[in-house]
Amino acid sequence: MPLSTKETDMLKELQEKREKLVADARAALEEINKNTDDARAAELEKRHDDIMAEFDKIEAKIEREQRTAEAEQRLADQSAEERSRRRPVPGGSEGRGHDEDEELEYGDVFEKAIRFGAASLGAEERAVLLEGRADIPQEVRAQSTGTDSAGGYTVPEGFSGEIDKAMAAWGPMWDATIVREMTTSSGNPLPWPTVDDTAQTGELKAENAAATDDGSGDVAFGQKMLNAYVYSTKMVRIPMELLQDSAFDMEALLDDLFGERLGRLANSVLTTGDGANKPQGIVPAAGAGVTAASATALASDELIDLVHSVDPAYRSSPKCRWQFNDTTLAAIRKLKDGQGNYLWQMGDVRIGEPARLLAHPYSVNQAMANLGASARPIIFGDHNRFVVRKVRGFTVITLRERYAENFQIGMVGFKRFDSELLNAAAVKALTMAAA
Template sequence: MSLKELTEKQNGLVAQAREALDEIKSNTDEARSAELESRHDAIMAEFDAVGKKIERERKQAEIEARAAELEAEDRAKKRPGASDKDETRGADEGDKPEYRKTFYKYLASGANLDELSGEERSVLRAGVAKDGEQRAQTTSATAGGYTVPIELANQIIKSMAAWGPMYDENICTTITTSSGNAITIPTVNDVATAVVKHTEGTALTDDGGSDATFGQKQLDAYVFDTEWIKFSFELAQDSIFNMEALLGELLGERLGRRANVELTTGDGTGDPNGIVTASSLGKTAAAVAAITFDEIIDLYHSVDPAYRMSPKARFMFNDSTLAAVRKLKDGDGNYIWSMGDVRRGEEGTILGKPYSINQAMASLATGNKTMLFGDFGKYFVRKVGSPVIGVKRESYWPDLGIAGYIRLDGELGDTAAVKHLVQA
């Protein structure tokens, strides 16, 4: 099915799901109500499955476009009159295929530098990444750590963002540094400080009562790794482009899950201060395992309007909470959840604000912080360079092992900017 057909199917599923809920009236018996709710949940599960198909179609289209691009580049280099300079220009730029090809030759050789020419070793050791950044490397024949080629790095980062919204620079504020030294973020909350009316001819008050109070928070660089992923020598040797996509998904998924958990619920002691941990109380739900539309409104209005108007203001909760929210109606019987439009790049909304599904957040149960709302731009994610990978041969021979690691930290600059709803 085309993207258009899949989108139309999603629209139809939403209509069917709402029809099921609309059949539930005040006089509908419990058994029938449960049956209709179950039908709604099943339809919305299919809606989500179609959404995943749409995402896969998009990803496949991107991969095919990139493959066509690389093929066109290779054809251009093989044309008569192509200069030697054209053939070797990738030695000092990060997004050229020369480094990428050398990197995969390195993988296929089982991380054996002796299998590479002097020029290839030189290209590999350059560790080219974004903005020309170079990273420390180990260069033994059995376990070498190299900054990944830019295409693979982008695939890993994209997969990480897909598996965890807290790593997405479109949601949070990202600071990328080339080293892991601790950095500080200045903080100030001046919202409550008033400006006074001036009386002509009188001196300005200078009692310190309106001074700005600055603070600071520190961002460190905690290290997280994937552990080893085992794969065959033949795969590395024969499947260059597919290998890139495969490794990007595998490494990105593993790194993304852990990074997202840390940036969501980390306690700030030896790991990032997760946004749920750092957020302040906005609303306490009356029920143990349910939420109401009024409570979502109260959470929304517990955040200062200045933060609510931020382009990065949004809700965040896990998928089971979304299922509950999809069934809520306002006083006029309208559903508060609105479906987005993937063709226009529009997200689904609640109270006119976008939301993110974060599976690291808790489900509806006693004492759990189940929903966040606020300006996620005030949450700072510190990334140290690009992902780094290492390759292992001997202990897996004739197969290979690959592992990746990242360095990051996270901190909420202003606790008033993001608030949570907690269950009773």
């Protein structure tokens, strides 16, 4: 379902406003750098922070609009034939389509109106919708009796026609453009050999003398093991009444929600997992980079030291980046160098250039710790050395027989994965001082 003219105009207006905010923020930064009056500098810094706060709100709103449009498109692509086939009907049939000689059903007409709008209805369908069905009782069906929040809100009774799905950012650790992803067809243990020969060098050999052969030049190998831990979404039981009477495709909706559940779970485990019968998270596995002087605050020099604690060979990787949560980002955006320039550098949304910190891109990961005593709130390094092993795809199983006596089906999702940081020298962490 394409965006309406009104929605397109609104999205365009938001994008234009976002571009103007970027230009205004850049102008504010330039004025700050030229200014020498401390009082004026404080005023300009506040103006810059206010602009960026508004920019963040616009960014979030644009993302919501785009995700809503994508969700609407998916719903529109579900044909009436597919819906009829998937839901049971009396008599044991799997479902049926509408025949022109058959009487129009109120539920089918209502569904069409909800999905495609009243303008899509013919004269006969409009009449059925307006007249309604006197024999239909008030609907209060839900996953548990009398609990609207468990599904009852989706049953036709004159509601808005769409579901507002709560959102929460969960992070980058499942993103193959940020970490190194490996997908396998089976879940057998996968050994990954490693070698660190960086301490070795060659030697000057005298004429006619033999090369050193005392074992000091031998190569020492190591090994990382990638397993396949199973994670689930937890079981959701759905009454057949809800599947039959809901104006929404409940199974498709749960597929989406299950994917997000496991996405949030995976990001958390891949970030902070301790490796004990679970994946090894990138934060505990990262090498020791810098220890901050404070337990609650950052200094600009500490971030510079963290960058240089990682060998230049890793810093040159296309996947070398920072990670921290949004609260830490807010603190970082206020840091300046010795010349009064902000360490944080604004990107250019017009050409897809991301914001940077000390010339390197960053990812906001809400699973990272806040600034606090002994915490590791910031990591930096080559994320290509962090391997996420995935086994096949995300699996959703529908149990139709197990709960049949209750006139219900069960749905549950599964994903198998593991992770390892191949070399602790590739990614380093900033550790806050102890209390």
